[in-house]
Amino acid sequence: MNPCVQDLLNRRPTVPDDISLQDTIYLNAPLRDTKQKEQIVRLLDDMQAYERDLDGKLNDLRATLDLIYQAKKEVSDGSERLRQATASPIRALPADIICDIIELCIDFEPFWSLPMSVCRGWRAAAHALPRLWHQLRLTGWCIMKSGRTSLAEHWFSRSGLFPSPTPFGWTHMLSNADVERGDDLDLHGRRGFHRIHDDGSFEEGAAKADVVADESYAQHMVQLLGNQLRFPARRLRTYALSPRRAMQHLHWLPFPRTPSPAGESASPLSGHDPKPPDAPIVAFARSPLLRRLNLTVMAEFQFEPHQNLRRILRECIHLVDTHINEDGLISAEREVLGDEDAILATPVTLDNLRSLRFDEGSICATALDLPNLTALELDRICWRRSADLGAAFIARSPRLESLTLRRVSFQESAAYLLQLMRLLPQLQSLTLDDCTIDDCGLLYDTLTVKPGEDMLLPGLQELRLIRQLPRTGRVHDAKEGFVAMVKSRVRRRSLGAESCVLRRIVVWPIGNRLSFYYRNTMREMEKDGLLLCFDLDDGEYVGRPSRGDCDYLYQDQYW
Incomplete structure (x- = not known):
């Protein structure tokens, strides 16, 4: 004691x-x-x-x-x-496993912002493994200040000898607070630009200040990605460039070694008369390994736009996923589809392309031959004007499994929609999103399986009808036809056609006039063991899938 x-x-x-x-x-x-x-x-x-x-x-x-x-x-x-x-288990992990953890758990962020602050072991692994240096994000706050290019030079020196995918993003910050949070500029240009001073500060300005900021961005980017740093464009896999307005000034600036400008662009400023340059197309030729391309047609492509788009796609032979938006073209030229015989005679063949999306009445679809295409999205296309070329394009894609038609006009041309479906016997997923269809009842009746008749879309497993309501005078016929169509396709299970049975239905009406009727009818079908999955506009799952019958379930967002 x-x-x-x-x-x-x-x-x-x-x-x-x-x-x-x-x-x-x-x-x-x-x-x-x-x-x-x-x-x-x-x-x-x-x-x-x-x-x-x-x-x-x-x-x-x-x-x-x-x-x-x-x-x-x-x-x-x-x-x-x-x-x-x-x-320690973390310290005992091999460097390759640490690298995999960083790549799988941290998405769309520069790796030095998070894992390098975990511990010295992770920081050493990040510096020692070049494949971690696969992404570079440069901001206006980072580039516009003097001395900040050393970070980019450091990145190039570490990634230059490693043949890995190289995404590159160019973003613009709005304010010092946004810089601290890391918020990027809206890709669609809904926010305004701010003038950037030599000391790195930001000042909100008018259109003239926007021009100064844009030109300064373009000049700094050319200086950064030009001959001085020897950007590895030949290893480029994914490239995104924003803001949009910076692309307006690139056509009169030198681009000797810049990678493909796969970004978005608005119309050129008034007072400038751009000429059709070859620099963007040559830049695509210097990126033969490009896998994903998100291309909004640049304003300078309004000179022979169709030929320029074909030239770009001919250079990108390894594309897997492509999104083309031709909103940058003036509407008068966007409506001209060109000489059908000449277009179909020399199509652009892309054997590796799997996913394709076209916006704004794209004319480029008519010049493509995609034998391995599996997913296609068409947005805002008048099918009556482009029916022949569109049908020929889809006929050249025998492996198409998913088709999304968004805001496509079939007004006074319902026969074209039926003709399109007859070209897709292998189709497994069909989405009609806010399309203009005169008679929904006729559509449901055509999709109904009838004894003794050839079935339309025999491999259909998923049907999505988003904002597809019939006209007021045909509501009763449409709802009866819809229920008959669903029953005829889900009952094929009893006939031994499990692989081609309709597994999932998604319905999103604009109003509630049909929701109550659909809900009660689908509940009756669920009690009979016919329905696997059915979604309504209130997000309620009416049918419960049996074990092994439905591969996946997910709930869409409200419209």
């Missing part, structure tokens, strides 16, 4: 061995005399003083105990760190 504590316990006051005094204290006997009373008062004072000594010692012991506990915790933490230094 602690000597101080033992000494304090030994000094404990005791009652004298006097029978008369003990009877007075413990048995409530009367006081014998005044002397006995004074003796009891002295004994009480001693007891109170001893109690105060005990309280003080107890407080000292508690403080000492807290210090001991704190010291014990610090020593325990230090011991744990020493133990982890020799047996």
Whole structure:
């Protein structure tokens, strides 16, 4: 025991061995005399003083105990760190596994922003493995200030010898607060530009200031990605360039070694008369490994736009995923599809392309031959004008499994839609999103499986009808035809056609006029064991899939 504590316990006051005094204290006997009373008062004072000594010692012991506990915790933490230094699972991981963790868990972020701050081991692995240096994001705040190009040079030196995919992003920050958060400029140009001063500060300005900022961006980008840094364009796999307005000034600036400008562009500013340059097309030729291309037709392509698009696609022979938007062309030239015979005679063949999306009445679809295409999206196309060329294009894609028609006009041309479906016996997924169709009842009736007749779309497994409501006068016929179509296709399971049965239906009406009827009807079909999955505009799953019948389930967002 602690000597101080033992000494304090030994000094404990005791009652004298006097029978008369003990009877007075413990048995409530009367006081014998005044002397006995004074003796009891002295004994009480001693007891109170001893109690105060005990309280003080107890407080000292508690403080000492807290210090001991704190010291014990610090020593325990230090011991744990020493133990982890020799047996930590993270430190024991091979460098390749750490690299895989970083690549799988951190998406669309420069790797140095997160994993390099975990520990020194991760930082060393990040510096030692070149395949981590596969993405570079440069911002206006980073590039416009002097001395910031050393980061890009460091990146080029580490990634130059490694043949890995090289995404490159060029983004523009709006303010210092946005810079701290890392918010990028809206890709569709809905936010305004700000003028950037030499010290890196931002100033909101008018159109003239926007021009200064855009030209400065273009000049810095040309200087950064030009001959000085020897950008590895031949290893480029994915390239995105924003903001849009910066592309307006690139056609009058030198582009000796710049990778393909697979970005978005608005119309040129007034007062400039751009000429049809060859620099963008030559840039595509310097990126033979490009896999994904998101291309909005540049304003300078308004000179012979169809031929220029074909020249670009001929250079990108390894494309896997492509999105082409021709909104940059003026509408008068966008409506001209060109000479059909000449277009179909020399199509552009892309054997590796799997996914393709066209926006804004694209004319480029007519010049492509895609034997291995599996997913196609068409947006805002007037099918009546381009029916022959579109049908020929789809006929050249025998492996097409998914077709999405978004805001495609079939008005006064419902026969073209049926003709299109007859060209796709292998189609597994069909999406009609806000398309203009005169008679939905006729569409449902055509898709209904009838005994003794050839079935349209025999391989259809997923049907999505988004914002496809019939006209007011044909509501009853449309809902009856829809239910008959669904029943005829889901009942094929009992006929031994499991592989081609309709597995998933998604319906998103604009209003609620048909929702109640659809809901009750689908519940009845679910009770009969016919329906696998059915989504309504309230997000409720009416049918419950059986085990193994439905490969995936997901819920779309509200429109």
